[in-house]
Amino acid sequence: MRFSTKAIHVGQEPDASTGAVVVPVHFTSTYAQESPGQHRGYEYSRTKNPTRHALEECAASLENGKHGLAFASGMAAINNVLNLLKAGDHVVSTDDVYGGTYRIFDKVFRNYGLKFSFVDTTNPSKIESALEKDTKMLWAETPSNPLLRIVDLREVARISRERGLTSVVDNTFATPYFQLPLQLGIDIVVHSTTKYLGGHSDVVGGLIVTSHDAHYERLAFCQNAVGGVPGPMDSWLVLRGLKTLGIRMKEHFRVGLEVARFLESHPRVKRVLYPWLPSHPQHDLAKRQMSGMSGMISFEIDGELRDAKRFLEKVKLFTLAESLGGVESLIEHPAIMTHASVPPEVRAKTGISDSLIRLSVGIEDPEDLIQDLASALG
Numbered sequence: 580m581r582f583s584t585k586a587i588h589v590g591q592e593p594d595a596s597t598g599a600v601v602v603p604v605h606f607t608s609t610y611a612q613e614s615p616g617q618h619r620g621y622e623y624s625r626t627k628n629p630t631r632h633a634l635e636e637c638a639a640s641l642e643n644g645k646h647g648l649a650f651a652s653g654m655a656a657i658n659n660v661l662n663l664l665k666a667g668d669h670v671v672s673t674d675d676v677y678g679g680t681y682r683i684f685d686k687v688f689r690n691y692g693l694k695f696s697f698v699d700t701t702n703p704s705k706i707e708s709a710l711e712k713d714t715k716m717l718w719a720e721t722p723s724n725p726l727l728r729i730v731d732l733r734e735v736a737r738i739s740r741e742r743g744l745t746s747v748v749d750n751t752f753a754t755p756y757f758q759l760p761l762q763l764g765i766d767i768v769v770h771s772t773t774k775y776l777g778g779h780s781d782v783v784g785g786l787i788v789t790s791h792d793a794h795y796e797r798l799a800f801c802q803n804a805v806g807g808v809p810g811p812m813d814s815w816l817v818l819r820g821l822k823t824l825g826i827r828m829k830e831h832f833r834v835g836l837e838v839a840r841f842l843e844s845h846p847r848v849k850r851v852l853y854p855w856l857p858s859h860p861q862h863d864l865a866k867r868q869m870s871g872m873s874g875m876i877s878f879e880i881d882g883e884l885r886d887a888k889r890f891l892e893k894v895k896l897f898t899l900a901e902s903l904g905g906v907e908s909l910i911e912h913p914a915i916m917t918h919a920s921v922p923p924e925v926r927a928k929t930g931i932s933d934s935l936i937r938l939s940v941g942i943e944d945p946e947d948l949i950q951d952l953a954s955a956l957g
């Protein structure tokens with residue numbers, strides 16, 4: 580099956596007992612057993628729930644993976660991946676990762692004795708020179724947030740294979756519609772399903788996909804042992820979102836590219852970061868490992884913090900809000916909002932300046948979005 584067929588059918592056969600075409604929301608915490616230990620695959624909903632299971636099957640198939648695990652948030656999924664490690668282990672991570680990822684690494688798992696190096700993973704030789712004898716994991720986010728840098732996933736997979744490391748990719752910004760890390764040799768994919776997979780800004784969720792059986796066993800064990808699972812209603816909302824992922828991503832790409840081209844042509848804009856513009860320094864790499872791009876655009880306006888703030892107050896269609904990946908367009912200021920937990924000196928070093936603005940372009944009509952940006956820039 581191809582992408583949108585899988586999105587609509589995998590894990591979603593009509594309900595065996597009623598014929599319901601849509602997977603029911605199984606609001607139950609426990610399941611009747613015929614005799615002690617004899618049941619139909621379900622014992623207790625932290626361990627397994629039919630609605631969540633449908634989501635896990637469907638999401639795994641979209642990433643071309645064998646196993647899926649759903650979580651109550653992207654951070655719960657990321658937490659669960661870190662549970663593969665033990666005190667003393669070292670992780671090499673992309674430096675401009677999602678702010679919450681930086682925070683859980685730096686402020687939570689460091690306390691448990693894990694060690695982290697944040698490096699410019701767009702340069703494979705910097706990954707290699709950051710490796711230590713205790714390095715166990717490579718963590719990459721591509722396109723990265725908010726600078727939309729591209730990490731060469733084949734190189735990350737090669738280094739991991741050669742050194743026996745576990746490679747992890749946060750695929751939230753690209754989605755499996757445009758990028759399939761497992762196919763490029765990556766071991767584990769994580770998502771915030773809050774974003775494009777849910778797609779309607781109405782649910783918080785996370786996901787892990789892997790084809791590696793031993794990793795899956797441990798990750799599933801930790802999912803149950805730690806317990807950061809999504810409820811049936813949240814699982815159902817993400818599953819409903821998946822059905823239209825293909826058609827939405829096509830539109831995010833079309834509208835996003837038009838908005839990016841408009842911004843690039845505007846005299847008040849200093850630079851635009853969008854991997855599908857030929858001006859993006861890694862445009863060729865993006866085209867080698869992705870089949871398109873979502874609606875995430877970052878740009879610097881020609882001015883200072885107060886100019887950026889004024890611009891953000893003037894837009895009308897774009898809602899000033901954190902998060903991304905919904906059908907409605909959002910706008911935000913990374914230095915003050917999503918990346919405030921990244922220390923100022925780290926922000927300065929990585930290029931998250933005070934005039935940097937991030938857009939999550941929705942699927943409204945591009946003419947209206949461009950008109951809104953044009954009048955605010957004016």
Ligand SMILES: *Cc1c(COP(=O)(O)O)cnc(C)c1O
Pocket residue numbers: 652653654655677679680720724749751752770771772773774783784785
């Ligand atoms: C939002 C986000 C997360 C965290 O997910 P939550 O669902 O908010 O917990 C992780 N990585 C990326 C790239 C994100 O955008």
